[in-house]
Amino acid sequence: MEIKYFEFLKYLIRFNRRVYLDHNATTPISSRVLSKTSRALKYHYGNPSSFYGAGRKSAELLEDARQHLAKAIHANPSEVIFASCATEANNAVLKSVTAHFYPQRKKIISTPIEHPSVMNTLAHLESQGVVVEFCPVDDKGRVLLAELEKQVDDDTFLVCCMLANNETGVIQDLKAVTKIARGHGALVLTDCVQALGKIPIDLHAWDVDYATFSAHKLYGPKGIGALYVKQGSPFAPFLHGGHQESGLRAGTESVHNIVGFGAACQDVEKLLADAGRIRALKGQLIQRLKEIKPDCVINSPEADADSLPNTLSVTFPGVDNAGLMGMLDFRGIAVSAGSACSTGEDTPSHVLKAIGVSDQAARETIRISLGHDTSAGDIQYVARVARDYIEGRTSYVNMLAPAQLNESILFDEKTFILDVRPPDDRKRAKGLPNSHEVNPLHVERYLKQFPRDKQILVYCPGGGLSVMISYYLKAQGFKKITNLRGGLDAWRKRRSDLYEKYAGQNVTVLEADKENS
Ligand code: PLP
Secondary structure (H helix, E strand, O other): OHHHHHHHHHHHHHHHOOEEOEOOOOOOOOHHHHHHHHHHHHHOOOOOOOOOHHHHHHHHHHHHHHHHHHHHHOOOHHHEEEEOOHHHHHHHHHHHHHHHHOOOOOEEEEOOOOOHHHHHHHHHHHHOOOEEEEOOEOOOOOEOHHHHHHHOOOOEEEEEOOOEOOOOOEEOOHHHHHHHHHOOOOEEEEEOOOOOOOOOOOHHHHOOOEEEEEHHHOOOOOOOEEEEEOOOOOOOOOOOOOOHHHHOOOOOOOHHHHHHHHHHHHOHHHHHHOHHHHHHHHHHHHHHHHHHOOOOEEOOOOOHHHEOOOEEEEEOOOOOHHHHHHHHHHOOEEOEEOOOOOOOOOOOOHHHHHOOOOHHHHOOEEEEEOOOOOOHHHHHHHHHHHHHHHOOOOOOOEEEOHHHOOHHHHOOOOEEEEEOOOHHHHHHOOOOOOEEEOOHHHHHHHHHHOOOOOEEEEEOOOOOHHHHHHHHHHHOOOOOEEEEOOHHHHHHHHOHHHHHHHOOOOOEEOOOOHHHO
């Protein structure tokens, strides 16, 4: 009896443990920040533009928050503009500076490892005639300064270089980048989203013109970002409307979120003081992973000065990252891949490509990003689960290679095809014939409709989400689960003949079970 109870406890501990290691995607809000944000939301509802007391109080809170952020980045409060997110801030700078200089000067130089909010804005500007060039990086993602020196010329109006990369954690020498840009009168934008709270930031010392930030990467609320515009650097509003933010960003300020952002910035010193502990945990993890898989490749720079303390990009040759992530998720561990999966692309990450990682190796790469809530026990747990998977000690979900998905499987009576693509992706492309569509956000509401005696073939756009759902189904007692590796995108590429012939045929949309909702 006692032994059974002990086994049950072990089961609970095993399957209830939650280890969040995706802090570069977003961070949990800290309890102090949450309490300040909630208080502001509840009590300080006055519009900061109103002159009466409630409005003046909100305006005062905004100014306090502005000061906290300015202090954390070594800037003047008058140089800080709040925006809805860093994506908006990056868009605003790139478009505003272009409007100021183009066509007198035509060129922007950036790096090939920027965040999509920069990359896609640059692609848009290029379509409008701006010349966009990317400065090469080395195999760890460090900008080759000698190459940058050669590229920057009198036609260049902006150099755009992130301070720290979200996928590998590589840190750039911003001071050196700015010096080169200044040599030709070019301005500098740096995306500091991943750096704030992880490494010291001194914008005045580096002499950059523009920098961008996001609260949810440093234990603050989501949906609030900020922009630093150096005194005197050109900037025109991105949104037209009221006179908020000194006329530079129209729209009633999100007071509670800005208060939360300010509160998070007050913790920056404390966060920086914890960076050494986090870096030591990362070191332990690297050591364990190298013991488990000696041929694993660390893509993040190993020198402390070159990489964020919390970020680790690692490739496990021969281990499909979707399968590994699915197993980690099944055991309560959140990490991310170098490639976008659930968003519907089967293409390897542009960052990994830029540092010379092959397409195959990119599909064997995961990103682990630690945070202030990460403990040594968490690291041991992750290493143990990863070891069990890599050494083949855990039961796998079967993986079907896209080339193997042929008519005999598509039309097999004993196969139940389960489409777990998000609704937007279904608009983008037709699915496999004979699919059963469910809403992937609550698969538990359809379980009764899934046959237990058939092989269930699960697919999503890129093969990431479906593998997580496959593991979930295994945990629910479904024995015959197969996941389509690389998802629909990969299959479309390999078997375009079958896709053209059968896609979208005989699709059933399943109704969610109301009892379970
Ligand atoms: N820049 C970098 C480097 C990021 O990592 C992110 C978020 O993932 C962003 C910009 C966009 O931030 P936001 O979510 O505030 O738009």
